[in-house]
Amino acid sequence: MTVLEPLAARYAGWLRLPAAATADVSAEDPTLVRAMPLVLRIERAEPPGRTALLEAAAAAAVAVCLDPRAAEDGEWHEAVADWVAAHIRKVSRRARGAHWTAVQDLPGVTVTVAGASVRALLPGRVVDTPKEVSRLQIAGSDLPADEPGPAPDGVPVLWLNPTVEMTAGKAAAQVGHASMLLAALWTPGLAGWAESGFRCAVRTATPGEWATLHPGDDPEGAWRTRGVVAVRDAGFTEVEPGTVTVLAQRP
Template sequence: MQLVVRRDRHVPTREIDVAEGAARAVVALLADERSLPGGPWHEDVAHWSDERIRKLVRRADGKRWDDVQDLDGVTITQPGPVGYAAAAVRAFVPAPVTPLPKALDKLQVSGTQFETSGQSLVADALVTIEVSPLVAMTSGKLAAQCGHAAQLAWLAMGPNDRERWRDDGFRIRVERPDQKSWRTTERPVSVVDSGFTEFDGPTETTRATW
C-alpha cells in the first residue's frame, strides 16, 4: 500500500499529525464500501491482506499532490495546531510495487521527515497507538508503523467497536510512553517490523489499544 503525505514548503507539518492522519487513512480505506466484498477494490485489498502488508510512504507538494488525487484511494486531513499546516495523507488501493502509476513513481520515499515537536491534539479517541521509546524512526517510517497498528486494531475489533470507531471518524491518538511503561505494559496489538528498512532485524515499533 502506497501512502502519500502532502508537504507544504512554506508552513511546517508536525510528525505526530502525519502519523495520526496516515493511520486514519489506512483504516478508512479498509472500511470503505469499495473495499468490501463485491466492491471494485475488494480483490486488490484482499490479495494484499493475505500477503505481507507492506506500506510505503512518499511525499508530494503542489501539483504532484493534486495529481495523485485522481488515483484510487482515500484522503484524510488531520488538523494541526496554530502555526502548523494540517497533515493530509492519501492511502491508495494496494498494488504491486512495480510498475507504479507515473504520478506515484516519481514521488520520493527516502528522507521523509516532518517537525517532531509537540504532542497529539486528539482527546478521547477510541484507539490509542503507542510508539516505542526504544528506537528512532523517520517520519515516513513512523507513519507506516502507525498505519500497521491501526490496521491490526481494525482487524482485531468486534463489530460494535468497529462501528463506534467509524462513527468517530476513525480518530486515533498517538502517544510516546516512557521506557518503563513500554517495558511493563502489554497491549492487544503489537507491531514487529521485519527490519528490511531502518532497523537491523525484527523490531517492535508500535502498539494499539482500545
C-alpha cells in the same frame, strides 16, 4: 466480516516468530510484491506537524481497508484482499503542490488531521506503481518531533517505541500497520470507530508505559486484558527485523 480478517487469524503466531523469520522473503517473486502507497503532504513553506501527520496516516490506511469498496462485493476488494493475504507492506512518499494534487485522482482515501494530510492509495503490485506515485521521493520525509500533550479520551492510542528512531515516513507506515491490526481484532468497536473517521492518537510511550503494555510472549492475553496489539517490523528499512515499533491500544 471484513477484508482484514486474515490479519486477526495470523497475528499471534506471527508475533512469536523468530526475528529473522519476519524478514524472510526469499520465496517471493519480486514482480508480485504488493504495497500500499502512503502519500504524505509535506509542503516546503508550511510543513505539517509530525504527530498530526502520523494520525492522518493511521486513519487513512485503515479507511481504505474498511471502505465499502473493499467489501466482498466492492471494486477494491480483490486488490485489498490480495495485499492483506501477504505482507502488509506500505511505502511512504512525500508530495507537495501539483504532485499532491495529481495523486488525488488515484483510488484511495485522503485524511486530514489538524492541517496535516495523507492519502492512502489502493494497494497493488509495486511494479505497477503509477507514475504519479513512482516519481515522488521516499527520502526526505522526516519532520521534527513535537509535543502533542496527553491523548484524548475515547480514541485508540498508537504508542511509538521510545527506544527506536524512525523518520516520519517510516513511522507513518508503522502506525498504518497498527491501525489495521487494531481494526482486525476490534470487531465490536469498528462501527463507532468508523463513525469518527477512524480518529486515533499517536504518542511516544515512556519506557515504563512501553514495558507495561508490551504483549511479551502472550499476545492473546495482552489483547484480552489490556486491549493491546503489537506491530513487529520485518526490518526492510530503518530498523532491525523483529523490532516492535508500535503498540496499538483500544480505548
